[in-house]
Amino acid sequence: MAPTPTGNRTTRVHVVSDVHGNARDLARAGEGADALICLGDLVLFLDYADHSRGIFPDLFGVANADRIVELRTARRFEEAREFGARLWAGIGGDRRAVIEKAVRKQYAEMFAVLPTPTYATYGNVDMPPLWPEYAGPGTTVLDGERVEIGGWTFGFVGGGLRTAMRTPYEISDEEYAAKIEAVGEVDVLCTHIPPEVPELVYDTVARRFERGSRALLEAIRRTRPRYSLFGHVHQPLVRRMRIGATECVNVGHFAASGKPWALQW
DSSP: OOOOOOTTOOOEEEEEOOOTTOHHHHTTTTTTOSEEEEOSOOOOSOOSSOTTSSHHHHHHOHHHHHHHHHHHHTTOHHHHHHHHHHHHHHHOSOHHHHHHHHHHHHHHHHHHTOOSSEEEOOOTTOOGGGHHHHOOTTEEEOSSEEEEETTEEEEEEOOEEOOTTOOTTEEOHHHHHHHHHHHOSOSEEEESSOBSOHHHHEETTTTEEOOOBHHHHHHHHHHOOSEEEEOOOSSBSOSEEEETTEEEEEOOOHHHHOOOEEEEO
16 A cells, blocks of 8 residues: 555545454455554454354354354343353363464464554454554554544544453443543544444344444544444444534445445545
8 A cells, every 4th residue: 555645635544344354355455545444353253144154163163153143143142151161161171272372363364464554443352462463563553542644633442342242352331431532532533333323233134232332422422523433233224324523434344345445535
């Protein structure tokens, strides 16, 4: 990619989220752009559209992946946890070490294809402590921080809020709100999860409301950024809506589409 432009030139950035193992398309996601923004979820633990893909089926097989998706989709989370615990007991060893080894393999592949420059934040299924080992000099990792791209200020807040799913990077509402506050007023507010608006958080395939952030919604209303960009909800009821002066955009499920969302100014 070309360096971030200066002066009166047009700036174009490509934005992706929910990459979930799609290294092939990620390698091309920055073509024609001045920068790539990644809103997290690089890891593929289990593909709900194709149960043969991900860390879970690699360890336990497709039939068990079918079963745990069935339980989670039915919101029988306690049964799903018990079922998963029995599977893990069957393979023995240190569960965290097994998962970390598989995640490291995926991160090595994902970060190797990120173009320069890339600005990235974490998704709820990511493991932030591992990122410094894989993010090269062309990748800037931000969480509760700001950066200038082409004369606009971009703020980044990663991770998700606590849920019954217990994914790796879920934090308290208070901690999340503090990061939103730390970012302050920006032109573009980049997060993994959406603001807490029913149309933006409802997944039409999973048939459930994902967790959005009320603090993010309040910040949008208060600070009026030009854009609020996010992912997390793979098949939202509404992909784009306006909240006051702010255009709120779910940039898409990159694992499935393989196409970045483009922003130009």
